[in-house]
Amino acid sequence: MTKPVASTVPFPTSSSAHDPIPLIDLKPQYQSIKQEIDEAVQRVFENQTFVLGDEVSKFESEIASYCDSREAIGCASGTDALILALQALNIGPGDEVITSPFTFFATASSIERVGAKPVFVDVEENGFNINPQAISAAVTSRTKAIMPVHIFGQCAKMEEINRIATKHNLAVIEDAAQAIGSEYRGRRTGVLGTIGCFSFFPTKNLGGAGDGGMITTDDAQLAARMKRLRVHGDAGRYQHVDLGMNSRLDSLQAAVLSVKLRYLDSWTEGRQRNASWYQELFDREQLGSVIQLPKTLPDRRHVYNQYCVRVHDGLRDEVLSSLREQQIGCAVYYPQPLHLQPCFAHHGYKEGQFPISEQLSRDIMALPIFAELNLGQLERVVSGVSKAVRSAQTKSSSISKAA
Ligand SMILES: *Cc1c(COP(=O)(O)O)cnc(C)c1O
DSSP, X not given: OOOOXXXXXXXXXXXXXXXXXXXXXXXXXXXXXXXXXXXXXXXXXXHTOOBSHHHHHHHHHHHHHHHTOSEEEEESOHHHHHHHHHHHTTOXXXXXXXXXXXXXXXXXXXXHHTTOEEEEOOBOTTTSOBXXXXXXXXXXXXXXXXXXXXXXXXXXXXXXXXHHHHHHTOEEEEEOTTOTTOEETTEXXXXXXXXXXXXXXXXXXXXXXXXXXXXXXXXXXXXXXXXXXXXXTBOSTTOBOSOOOBOOOBHHHHHHHHHHHTTHHHHHHHHHHHHHHHHHHXXXXXXXXXXXXXXXXXXXXXXXXXEEEEETTTTHHHHHHHHHHTTBOOBOSOSSOGGGSGGGGGGOOOTTSSHHHHHHHHHEEEEOOOTTOOHHHHHHHHHHHHHHHHHHHHHHHHHHHHO
16 A cells, blocks of 8 residues: 655754754654644634534545544543543453563553553563563463553564454453554554554654554444443434543644644655664664664564663663763653553562663663754764763773772
8 A cells, every 4th residue: 555655854964063863853843844734723613613523534534544543533632532442442440451661651541541450461572562471470360451552653473462362252452652653564553453552742743742652453433432432322313322431633733633644654664764873873883782772573563762771780770961061962661661651550560570671771771863854963962972981881880990
């Protein structure tokens, strides 16, 4: 299926060697499509239809076609997409959902929110996604679903996950919030499980002008139920057959996102090009075993919502503070794995239980990857990291000598 791809935006040429480099800057993206966005916003105001409506229906079919799913249902956020999916599958108190502890909070909070138990299993070193063998070992008679996360924009091992799901008759809910357009064996996220959940939070690869979300599925019955659940479970004429919620996509968001969807593939190519430049530039720096770059696994299309490197030898926090001094954008996704979050303490998870996730939370670090970065900026990021690593190494060796 070939889709028209809008032309790549030209790189900004104005950045100087001293400007700070943000982790993400949404302004150049807006500037490059300002006229189209402004017209879309204007159109919504002329129509004065603000919730659901034609703008949303049109955008839903565009997403269905982009992901190759039969159905797509807009909702208020990625978090709500997960909650609506769980509700549609009748998952609630007494049920268990197996998921990753190395992800954004909403993955597990959605499970807890519907009254079920998030059952965490560790991730793999390669790609940081949930480990299928660990899933197998965690299945009980209460397990109702598996919720893999395509972390940072690269797909989990969906074939193995689906095999386990089929064997035990479980649903698979993809948390694809970071992974729109990401592919596994030539198929896009959103159709790799029973239900796919997307977020349009402004910093996701397809980001709106506020919160928004989308659910995809090939199952017409589940789709009909989720459409009802997002409008208070109303089957029409105020017949409330389900205890639903108010979780709808705004027309304004749909109009903006519909413009941006046309550019998504060219922005994704920009992120991928930046990742390959990073690979070349870091290779030249010879940082050896200290900085470990992310890898694209076989059969995947990595969409790099985040470009996360690992900083070994316990140097991560020193490197972070040096980068901040140099005004180079960086962040930690995520500093605490979810099994150790205070609000999940009642489940009794212990430190040491998921060693890979715990280690990742100590050594992971995100660097700028947005499409509009130019080569000069990437060079400055890499030399900044290099400088940070060498000064962190000097500090830690003088500390160990003093001790
Ligand atoms: C962003 C995100 C969500 C939540 O999406 P919102 O639209 O912010 O509610 C869920 N899971 C993951 C992995 C995310 O990155």
